[in-house]
Amino acid sequence: MKAVTWHGKRDVRVDSVPDPALKEPEDVIVKVTSSGICGSDLHLYEVLGPFLTEGDILGHEPMGVVEEVGAAVTQLKPGDRVVIPFNVSCNNCVMCNQGLQSQCETTQVREHGSGAALFGYTKLYGQVPGGQAEYLRVPFGNTLPIKVPDGPPDDRFVYLSDVLPTAWQAVEYANVREGSIVAVLGLGPIGDMACRIARHRGARVIGIDLVPERLARAKARGTETIDLRGAGKRLTEVVRDITTGRGPDAVIDAVGMEAHGAPAAKIAQQLTGLLPDAMAQKFMKEAGVDRLRALYSAIDMVRRGGTISIVGVYGGMADPLPMLTMFDKQLQLRMGQANVWRWVPDILPLLTDSDPLGVDGFATHRLPLEDAPKAYETFQKKADGMVKVLLKP
Ligand SMILES: NC(=O)c1ccc[n+]([C@@H]2O[C@H](COP(=O)([O-])OP(=O)(O)OC[C@H]3O[C@@H](n4cnc5c(N)ncnc54)[C@H](O)[C@@H]3O)[C@@H](O)[C@H]2O)c1
Ligand SMILES: [Zn+2]
Numbered sequence: 396m397k398a399v400t401w402h403g404k405r406d407v408r409v410d411s412v413p414d415p416a417l418k419e420p421e422d423v424i425v426k427v428t429s430s431g432i433c434g435s436d437l438h439l440y441e442v443l444g445p446f447l448t449e450g451d452i453l454g455h456e457p458m459g460v461v462e463e464v465g466a467a468v469t470q471l472k473p474g475d476r477v478v479i480p481f482n483v484s485c486n487n488c489v490m491c492n493q494g495l496q497s498q499c500e501t502t503q504v505r506e507h508g509s510g511a512a513l514f515g516y517t518k519l520y521g522q523v524p525g526g527q528a529e530y531l532r533v534p535f536g537n538t539l540p541i542k543v544p545d546g547p548p549d550d551r552f553v554y555l556s557d558v559l560p561t562a563w564q565a566v567e568y569a570n571v572r573e574g575s576i577v578a579v580l581g582l583g584p585i586g587d588m589a590c591r592i593a594r595h596r597g598a599r600v601i602g603i604d605l606v607p608e609r610l611a612r613a614k615a616r617g618t619e620t621i622d623l624r625g626a627g628k629r630l631t632e633v634v635r636d637i638t639t640g641r642g643p644d645a646v647i648d649a650v651g652m653e654a655h656g657a658p659a660a661k662i663a664q665q666l667t668g669l670l671p672d673a674m675a676q677k678f679m680k681e682a683g684v685d686r687l688r689a690l691y692s693a694i695d696m697v698r699r700g701g702t703i704s705i706v707g708v709y710g711g712m713a714d715p716l717p718m719l720t721m722f723d724k725q726l727q728l729r730m731g732q733a734n735v736w737r738w739v740p741d742i743l744p745l746l747t748d749s750d751p752l753g754v755d756g757f758a759t760h761r762l763p764l765e766d767a768p769k770a771y772e773t774f775q776k777k778a779d780g781m782v783k784v785l786l787k788p
């Protein structure tokens with residue numbers, strides 16, 4: 396089959412690889428019909444190289460049709476339409492049973508001290524072959540795939556794999572209520588969807604980014620926007636000016652470790668790209684080379700006693716945080732990989748023809764799998780108005 400594979404920094408290719416086969420009785424094989432490219436894939440493309448092996452199959456946002464089922468699969472049959480969560484979770488352990496699927500004890504990657512394995516995502520998360528491919532092997536066939544109805548286009552359901560539950564969790568963790576004021580840093584797919592969900596739940600939402608098309612897209616759906624290029628170092632002031640001087644009740648950081656505007660850390664990150672893998676892994680995990688710009692803005696702008704919800708991915712182990720400010724302002728912090736299944740029952744009722752979250756028109760690009768290398772490059776550069784790509788194997 397054809398699959399998108401990693402070959403090095405900013406080098407992904409479409410290769411011919413062996414078709415996946417059933418290994419365990421509960422496995423299913425899915426023929427992929429749509430597969431998203433995520434901001435998290437950009438970390439693999441740029442800074443997480445030391446944790447990948449050439450030829451790794453990328454992708455963690457797939458949906459498709461069941462092709463084949465293992466002997467112990469009773470809940471699915473060939474032909475069923477399914478979305479695959481990005482967490483490889485059993486939905487049957489102590490963690491999964493309390494809605495912490497990103498910490499699944501059956502798939503935790505203990506060797507690296509990591510949480511649940513993820514599809515298409517580095518040695519730290521189990522090096523599980525991903526879903527930007529024609530076929531995908533999915534374990535836990537009775538409990539992991541999300542069965543969805545036939546009829547509506549893939550766009551209606553595909554974001555259940557990541558974007559929707561991730562943005563939903565970001566809003567939950569931000570403690571957003573009717574009338575809350577919430578600022579969202581970063582208007583990529585995750586931040587954009589978090590704005591939509593927060594507004595749907597009655598909040599006043601302020602979105603911040605530096606890419607004109609992304610700002611315009613959020614504004615078109617009723618989010619107030621601030622262009623980081625204009626606000627610059629005065630960002631907190633600008634936000635306070637429109638929030639009664641106090642600042643927002645909550646800030647969602649939907650940027651993560653590749654934030655714009657932290658040159659010193661950028662050099663350190665680039666350095667890890669040049670070190671031999673073993674050294675670079677140690678350097679990244681122990682020395683911490685994060686770019687904390689977005690998180691620092693969140694800490695600065697949130698009101699006293701407010702909540703910060705970190706959904707952007709961070710990866711360092713020794714990042715300096717302004718504890719004095721955080722303690723003095725009595726901040727509340729929540730974060731983590733999304734627990735996909737936890738939020739599916741809340742989200743499914745919104746995926747109807749009336750489409751309150753605008754999922755049907757969310758993708759800016761739908762491209763054949765062969766175009767993946769160009770799509771990664773364009774998405775990283777934020778060129779061509781690209782916000783969300785769906786690959787169509
Ligand atoms: N927690 C999870 O489960 C989970 C799931 C999916 C994605 N993520 C993470 O969420 C983050 C966003 O993902 P995405 O797909 O939307 O990616 P993206 O890279 O398209 O979006 C990031 C946006 O942040 C903007 N930005 C950069 N620096 C900024 C700054 N200093 N202030 C404000 N905005 C800034 C960029 O212009 C861009 O539009 C990534 O870190 C990704 O890894 C986490
Ligand atoms: Zn993703």
Ligand SMILES: [Zn+2]
Pocket residue numbers: 484485486487488489490491492498499500501502
């Ligand atoms: Zn589990």
